[in-house]
Amino acid sequence: MPTLETTFAGIRCMNPFWLASAPPSNCGEQVMRAFDTGWGGAVWKTIGEPITNVSSRYSSIDWNGQRMMGLNNIELISDRPIEVNLREISEVKRRYPKHVIIASLMVESKRHAWHEIVQRAEDAGADGLELNFGCPHGMSERGMGSAVGQVPEYCGQITEWVKEKARTPVIIKLTPNISDIRMPARAAKQAGADALSAINTINSITGIDLDTLEPRPNVDGKSSHGGYCGPAVKPIALNMVQQVMSDEQAALPMSGIGGIGVWQDAAEFILLGAGTVQVCTAVMHYGYRIVEDLADGLLAWMRRKGYQSIDDFRGLSLPNVAEWKHLNLNYKIVAHIHENKCIGCELCYTACWDGAHQCIHLDRALPTPNTSRTPEMIAAESRGRISTTPIPKLDLNGPENTGPYSTPLARIPRVDEHECVGCNLCSLVCPVPDCITMERVDNGLPAETWDERVNAGLVTEGSVTAGNPNI
Amino acid sequence: MSFFDQAPDTPRIAARFPDLHPPFNKIAAVTEANRCLYCFDAPCTAACPTHIDVPRFIRKIASGNLEGSAKTILDANILGASCARACPVAVLCEGACVMHRYNQQPIAIARLQRFAMDALYESSAPLPFAPGADTGKSVALIGGGPASLSCAAELRRRGIRAEIFDARPLPGGLNTYGIAEYKLPLAESLREIDLLTQLGVQFHFNSTVDAKKLAALESSRDAIFLGIGLGAIHRLGIAGETLPGVTNALDYIADYKSGQVTSAPERVAVIGAGNTAIDAANAAARLGANEVHMIYRRGPEQMSAFAYEYEHAKLEGVKFLWHMKPVGIKGTEKVEELELVHLEVTSDGSLLPKSDARIRLRVDLVILAIGQGTHTDFLDSPKINLERGRVVIDRVTGQTSNPKYFAGGDCANGGREVVDAVADGKRAGNGIAAWLEGQDANA
Numbered sequence: 020m021p022t023l024e025t026t027f028a029g030i031r032c033m034n035p036f037w038l039a040s041a042p043p044s045n046c047g048e049q050v051m052r053a054f055d056t057g058w059g060g061a062v063w064k065t066i067g068e069p070i071t072n073v074s075s076r077y078s079s080i081d082w083n084g085q086r087m088m089g090l091n092n093i094e095l096i097s098d099r100p101i102e103v104n105l106r107e108i109s110e111v112k113r114r115y116p117k118h119v120i121i122a123s124l125m126v127e128s129k130r131h132a133w134h135e136i137v138q139r140a141e142d143a144g145a146d147g148l149e150l151n152f153g154c155p156h157g158m159s160e161r162g163m164g165s166a167v168g169q170v171p172e173y174c175g176q177i178t179e180w181v182k183e184k185a186r187t188p189v190i191i192k193l194t195p196n197i198s199d200i201r202m203p204a205r206a207a208k209q210a211g212a213d214a215l216s217a218i219n220t221i222n223s224i225t226g227i228d229l230d231t232l233e234p235r236p237n238v239d240g241k242s243s244h245g246g247y248c249g250p251a252v253k254p255i256a257l258n259m260v261q262q263v264m265s266d267e268q269a270a271l272p273m274s275g276i277g278g279i280g281v282w283q284d285a286a287e288f289i290l291l292g293a294g295t296v297q298v299c300t301a302v303m304h305y306g307y308r309i310v311e312d313l314a315d316g317l318l319a320w321m322r323r324k325g326y327q328s329i330d331d332f333r334g335l336s337l338p339n340v341a342e343w344k345h346l347n348l349n350y351k352i353v354a355h356i357h358e359n360k361c362i363g364c365e366l367c368y369t370a371c372w373d374g375a376h377q378c379i380h381l382d383r384a385l386p387t388p389n390t391s392r393t394p395e396m397i398a399a400e401s402r403g404r405i406s407t408t409p410i411p412k413l414d415l416n417g418p419e420n421t422g423p424y425s426t427p428l429a430r431i432p433r434v435d436e437h438e439c440v441g442c443n444l445c446s447l448v449c450p451v452p453d454c455i456t457m458e459r460v461d462n463g464l465p466a467e468t469w470d471e472r473v474n475a476g477l478v479t480e481g482s483v484t485a486g487n488p489n490i
Numbered sequence: 491m492s493f494f495d496q497a498p499d500t501p502r503i504a505a506r507f508p509d510l511h512p513p514f515n516k517i518a519a520v521t522e523a524n525r526c527l528y529c530f531d532a533p534c535t536a537a538c539p540t541h542i543d544v545p546r547f548i549r550k551i552a553s554g555n556l557e558g559s560a561k562t563i564l565d566a567n568i569l570g571a572s573c574a575r576a577c578p579v580a581v582l583c584e585g586a587c588v589m590h591r592y593n594q595q596p597i598a599i600a601r602l603q604r605f606a607m608d609a610l611y612e613s614s615a616p617l618p619f620a621p622g623a624d625t626g627k628s629v630a631l632i633g634g635g636p637a638s639l640s641c642a643a644e645l646r647r648r649g650i651r652a653e654i655f656d657a658r659p660l661p662g663g664l665n666t667y668g669i670a671e672y673k674l675p676l677a678e679s680l681r682e683i684d685l686l687t688q689l690g691v692q693f694h695f696n697s698t699v700d701a702k703k704l705a706a707l708e709s710s711r712d713a714i715f716l717g718i719g720l721g722a723i724h725r726l727g728i729a730g731e732t733l734p735g736v737t738n739a740l741d742y743i744a745d746y747k748s749g750q751v752t753s754a755p756e757r758v759a760v761i762g763a764g765n766t767a768i769d770a771a772n773a774a775a776r777l778g779a780n781e782v783h784m785i786y787r788r789g790p791e792q793m794s795a796f797a798y799e800y801e802h803a804k805l806e807g808v809k810f811l812w813h814m815k816p817v818g819i820k821g822t823e824k825v826e827e828l829e830l831v832h833l834e835v836t837s838d839g840s841l842l843p844k845s846d847a848r849i850r851l852r853v854d855l856v857i858l859a860i861g862q863g864t865h866t867d868f869l870d871s872p873k874i875n876l877e878r879g880r881v882v883i884d885r886v887t888g889q890t891s892n893p894k895y896f897a898g899g900d901c902a903n904g905g906r907e908v909v910d911a912v913a914d915g916k917r918a919g920n921g922i923a924a925w926l927e928g929q930d931a932n933a
């Protein structure tokens with residue numbers, strides 16, 4: 020039987036699912052309820068000198084009827100006194116000794132301030148420390164949060180101070196609001212950090228009320244840039260985790276964060292090298308109970324794939340992420356429409372004409388294919404044809420004859436495979452699963468990358484630009 | 491006073507005939523709208539007789555552009571609100587939706603259309619079109635039903651004067667008086683027609699047009715549009731048909747809709763099995779009849795009502811007597827009994843009585859719904875070609891054999907859906923405008 024038990028930077032975990040430092044881990048009562056539903060750990064809502072929050076403080080992006088695809092907040096760290104937070108940590112730790120509690124910390128960028136808070140958090144019983152170098156709003160104006168996270172030297176400096184005192188593992192939580200996330204990660208590793216977590220929230224403005232012209236979230240008519248999280252940020256988070264984990268100077272045990280809501284998300288972060296995952300928005304949206312599916316779904320997948328533990332598949336996808344110059348230029352695919360599945364919406368047709376390479380045509384029912392008709396011409400023809408309308412029940416004898424497929428042949432688009440560049444767009448827009456598949460075309464050419472072409476001298480001088488300093 | 495304000499106040503009827511398909515709320519509408527794929531050259535649009543650009547108006551609901559959505563609907567179909575409620579969408583737009591091929595429910599086009607139209611009324615925004623610059627031309631439209639209304643709108647948008655003559659006290663024809671209240675409430679029909687007054691359509695009520703009046707109109711107007719619909723409901727031609735307690739489906743529906751009939755007696759029999767017959771039977775059931783029987787000469791396979799109407803009637807508690815024919819109506823002062831014979835289908839398809847035995851059905855009300863006649867008799871036949879009482883038209887322009895006369899709707903197609911009448915009227919409006927322009931060009 021596979022197990023979800025794992026060890027992260029020396030901390031034993033019943034499972035890799037932790038609450039991220041955020042409202043769901045704000046107080047002891049909440050964290051205990053979360054542990055009861057199955058969460059393996061919690062990163063306590065960031066502790067520091069208490070602040071005053073504004074209201075409102077959240078706003079979100081809905082998409083196609085789905086609520087909270089992306090969540091934005093202008094909330095600060097914990098607004099409760101340090102002593103209260105620490106007292107509750109001890110209490111929870113006493114009652115739940117096997118569960119992981121990480122104290123998230125943020126204080127003034129002074130050595131003694133960090134020494135003091137580290138000591139107090141560890142005395143309270145925290146299993147580890149997470150340094151919040153990420154908060155993009157409010158705290159950064161006070162020289163904390165992302166004001167630290169965006170400057171590698173400061174990251175390194177504070178990590179060093181903390182490591183001077185800390186007896187438990189130190190996790191550095193990285194901010195995504197930076198051009199190259201590997202830089203602060205390298206600095207943290209250099210300074211002796213035990214682990215990393217990524218990502219914190221991304222700077223954002225979610226939108227503007229078109230009636231009042233006030234941005235959201237509205238605080239008495241004004242707003243501020245806030246931190247973006249939730250499903251919308253997962254691709255960004257995955258990329259940042261991959262960047263750090265495939266960089267030798269930066270890679271450390273990684274706690275993956277950003278848009279995790281279902282077990283597949285967790286599996287993806289782990290495949291890119293994360294050892295645990297943290298969740299905030301999905302819990303704010305649906306409650307602690309989502310952990311059941313996270314655990315159940317991940318275990319079932321592990322069983323199907325034959326993995327016994329998290330470590331068995333951790334990082335397995337990292338080698339598959341390569342730089343563009345190492346991709347095979349001779350790999351060729353073309354779109355293939357499965358006529359028996361097509362419902363005739365013709366979305367692929369307009370997508371390829373307007374958004375791709377004009378190689379899907381609506382001429383199956385014509386005696387000779389005519390590839391020069393644009394969507395506008397076809398729409399105009401059809402408007403002419405339908406100036407009077409048959410009524411199926413009254414005018415037609417029996418159901419419309421659609422031939423071998425359930426959709427009339429004239430409505431099933433056709434791909435000109437010689438023109439198709441294999442961009443994938445049509446298969447992405449097609450609403451029917453597996454209706455458009457991308458099929459490999461055997462062009463007889465051996466695999467060849469851009470890098471190989473350059474090295475073989477096949478690329479003319481001048482096509483190779485001067486090196487990117489970041490690579 | 492607006493037409494809407496003239497709608498009779500009928501709380502009892504309103505309570506008994508609540509919406510069959512309740513309206514969408516905002517979230518449901520947006521969710522449903524987002525399900526629409528936004529097909530290219532969409533089959534739903536082709537299947538709508540008025541060719542409303544369905545994906546376009548649905549997309550505007552999804553984006554919250556309700557004003558634009560209503561405009562898109564009205565642009566193609568000036569009676570978009572009535573059609574949203576009265577159309578047999580399962581055999582029209584929704585029947586053509588590609589979602590069927592995906593083993594999914596089609597997009598709820600009609601309910602979305604109603605959502606957009608309701609939003610327009612709630613915002614009390616004016617009609618989003620202006621009449622065209624006056625051309626000095628004028629057209630008389632005979633009959634105030636959907637065909638004339640849509641023709642008139644088309645004419646006004648092109649700057650042609652449009653005067654509607656109707657025999658009833660309120661406009662709308664079948665839209666106002668003939669569609670089951672739980673589908674299209676009388677007041678809703680009137681509300682929509684108020685939009686036409688904004689376009690400058692003129693109405694003449696309680697004004698029956700006979701041959702003489704028609705001749706006068708013909709000489710004083712540039713063109714005539716006939717939207718006269720059908721005539722009286724056929725009679726059975728059996729004894730007792732004139733007894734009190736025998737009525738016809740159209741009168742019955744019009745009477746309860748306008749609040750003149752508010753209850754039904756114990757036992758009701760409806761003769762016929764078309765969509766109108768079903769509307770009447772359901773109405774009797776809702777008005778309080780204990781027993782409603784529908785009597786039809788043939789079997790369920792041959793009935794002309796749509797399958798879902800049949801299912802609906804069964805849910806309302808209507809009983810069906812198949813292969814039965816009324817042969818007499820008995821009663822001293824009013825209807826008391828219906829005499830029926832059982833029919834048998836012979837090998838050549840004709841229907842013959844099974845035996846002489848008569849079946850007696852106790853009834854208090856008999857509603858006839860066995861088809862309508864035409865009432866084109868006042869049209870001078872050599873002047874306008876008729877075929878079995880119907881006006882023969884060119885389907886694309888609505889023009890009759892007499893170039894000055896155009897026609898559309900039930901009087902030309904023999905009785906179809908509201909939306910077909912609207913489509914006919916729209917085509918005729920275009921046809922008239924083109925014909926008038928052509929004459930000017932030749933002059």
Ligand SMILES: Cc1cc2nc3c(=O)[nH]c(=O)nc-3n(C[C@H](O)[C@H](O)[C@H](O)COP(=O)(O)O)c2cc1C
Pocket residue numbers: 039040041042064065090091092094095096097123151153154192218219220247248249250252276277278279297298299300301
């Ligand atoms: C309302 C709110 C408050 C947050 N507060 C903190 C915080 O105090 N400390 C911290 O390190 N991260 C904080 N975060 C960031 C989350 O821990 C997490 O990194 C981010 O939300 C991305 O994960 P998700 O997509 O699962 O929400 C907060 C996020 C939200 C939405």
Ligand code: SF4
Pocket residue numbers: 356360361362363364365366367368430431432448449450451454455
């Ligand atoms: S998008 Fe898919 S379903 Fe729609 S027409 Fe193209 S192949 Fe058919």
Ligand code: SF4
Pocket residue numbers: 353354370371375376377378379434438439440441442443444445446
């Ligand atoms: S893969 Fe791209 S180019 Fe090829 S048919 Fe699809 S959209 Fe067109």
Ligand code: SF4
Pocket residue numbers: 364525526527528529532533534535544545586587588589597599
């Ligand atoms: S056919 Fe259906 S999915 Fe396509 S545009 Fe029409 S309503 Fe939308």
